[in-house]
Amino acid sequence: MDEQPTSTPAPGGDGPPEARGPWHRGPWHGGPWGLAARGPGAGLPWRSTVAVGVFVLVGSGYAARNQPERLGLDTLGRLLLVLMVLPLLARHRRPVPVVFAVAVVTLAYLAAGYAYGPVFVPVALACFAAVVHGHRRAAWWALGLLWAGHLLLAHWLYRYLPPAGDGPASWGQELPVAAFVVAILAASELVRVRREQWAKERAERAAAERRRADEERLRIARELHDVLAHSLSVINVQAGVGLALLDSDPGQARTALTTIKAASKEALGEVRQVLDTLRAPGDAPRAPAPGLDRLPELVEQAAAAGLTVRTETEGRPRRLPPGTELAAFRIVQEALTNVVRHSGSRTATVVLGYRPGALELSVDDAGPATGGDAGGSGNGLAGMRERAAALGGTIEAGTRPDGGFRVRASLPVRPEEPTP
Structure with missing residues (x-):
């Protein structure tokens, strides 16, 4: 050829x-x-x-x-x-x-x-x-x-x-010649235009592929940040407790080390689940994404870090779309992580509000801020805002008049999506 x-x-x-x-x-x-x-x-x-x-x-x-x-x-x-x-x-x-x-x-x-x-x-x-x-x-x-x-x-x-x-x-023979010339140019232009259209379509498909790849990298980075920030904060706090009580209270130090082991095991499992999505294009993760059904686990982990968490529910609980469930779980996780890191309060309140068209949640602590550095990248609030914005929702975070701190999120849910 x-x-x-x-x-x-x-x-x-x-x-x-x-x-x-x-x-x-x-x-x-x-x-x-x-x-x-x-x-x-x-x-x-x-x-x-x-x-x-x-x-x-x-x-x-x-x-x-x-x-x-x-x-x-x-x-x-x-x-x-x-x-x-x-x-x-x-x-x-x-x-x-x-x-x-x-x-x-x-x-x-x-x-x-x-x-x-x-x-x-x-x-x-x-x-x-x-x-x-x-x-x-x-x-x-x-x-x-x-x-x-x-x-x-x-x-x-x-x-x-x-x-x-x-x-x-004869001048009459010039008409077929002119028609031949026009036909050549028209056919050539038609092929050229079609090739340009194909090029544009290929460029658009390539741009869409790059955009999807960037979104996937951002999603994985956000998941890894949320998993590691929460687990490492718990490990950091418990390591400090263990070191402080190693000589005076070996039993309590052993409890802190046990908590560190459990938190690190869970973090490794979640990191492995996130990285499993990189095995091959189109492969589904081996484990389901976390949702609000795992909220008791967050409460237990916070308790192991010395934080007492009280949960409240407003409205009739119902199953939400997987994306909303995951975003809500990660927002609560990040908010509790920030309380462990930066708040002098040892108590926090999580409120889940099931509204007809939205899930509203808030995480409050009594404060005040400790001003200490417990590690972390400082991208927690930005990550929460990105998760909420991806679903069309909003995040408000700031100091309360009494000195505490509040994180409030509103995640819209279309009425036809929730399943009773």
């Missing part, structure tokens, strides 16, 4: 390479004249060129028999036909020189007085290649010059050129 171009033309045709868009990246483009050669190992369209050459030679021979008023096909005529077809080998590498060379040789063939026939097929192929590769103006100029030269030969210069005694051509 013939070698096909690995790139396609720039939208809008001629112009500097940097202005031609993503299509102007083929190895045959080296500037406005398309003079850059391909790599040394690149092939040439031999088969199609040979086929066109055979067709033109054989067809022109038959045409000469039916046009006695024109010269018969001799050695010079066959040589001109070969020279007309030979440049087509470089039509993908150097489309602009090729289209002009084919047009000039075709004009020389007609000026020599040889018979009409399929001699315009190489011109059509060269113009098609030029337009498809982004050099529409060159194709228009080549066809325009060929047509103008043909008019001069057929209506004014015929008396000075062979064959002897030739008369002027």
Whole structure:
């Protein structure tokens, strides 16, 4: 098979390479004249060129028999036909020189007085290649010059050129020639436009894939942050307790170490679950995403860190969409983690409000802030806001008038999504 171009033309045709868009990246483009050669190992369209050459030679021979008023096909005529077809080998590498060379040789063939026939097929192929590769103006100029030269030969210069005694051509025959030229340009432009559309669609699909990949990376980063921030905060607090009581109260120190072991085990399990999504595209996680049914586990972990958590429910509890369940769980987890890290209070209140069109939750602690650094990246509130915004919800976080701190979230839920 013939070698096909690995790139396609720039939208809008001629112009500097940097202005031609993503299509102007083929190895045959080296500037406005398309003079850059391909790599040394690149092939040439031999088969199609040979086929066109055979067709033109054989067809022109038959045409000469039916046009006695024109010269018969001799050695010079066959040589001109070969020279007309030979440049087509470089039509993908150097489309602009090729289209002009084919047009000039075709004009020389007609000026020599040889018979009409399929001699315009190489011109059509060269113009098609030029337009498809982004050099529409060159194709228009080549066809325009060929047509103008043909008019001069057929209506004014015929008396000075062979064959002897030739008369002027009929103006009526120029209409089919004009229709042929328009058909060549229209077909070439149609292919060029279709290629640009395909390029745009491929670029849009690639952008969508990159966007989905970025969203997935953000989701995984958020999950890892929430899991590690909560578990490591518990481990940090319990490690401090264990070190402080190691000599004075070994039993309590052992309890702290047990809590550290349980928290680290759970964190490893959740991290493994998040990373499982990276095994292969499209694979489902091996374990379900956490939801509000695991809220008692958060309470137990907070208790192990020395924080007493009281939970309240307003409205009739119901099953929520998985995305809402996960977001609510992570928001409560991050809020409790911040209480453990930054609040001097050892109590917190979690309120879940099931409204007709939303889940409203709040986490309050009595404060005040300790001002100490318990580690962490400082991205907890930003992560909560991102989770809420992804569902179309909102997050409010700030100091209460009495000195405590409150996190309030509203996550919208469409009425048809919850399942009783």
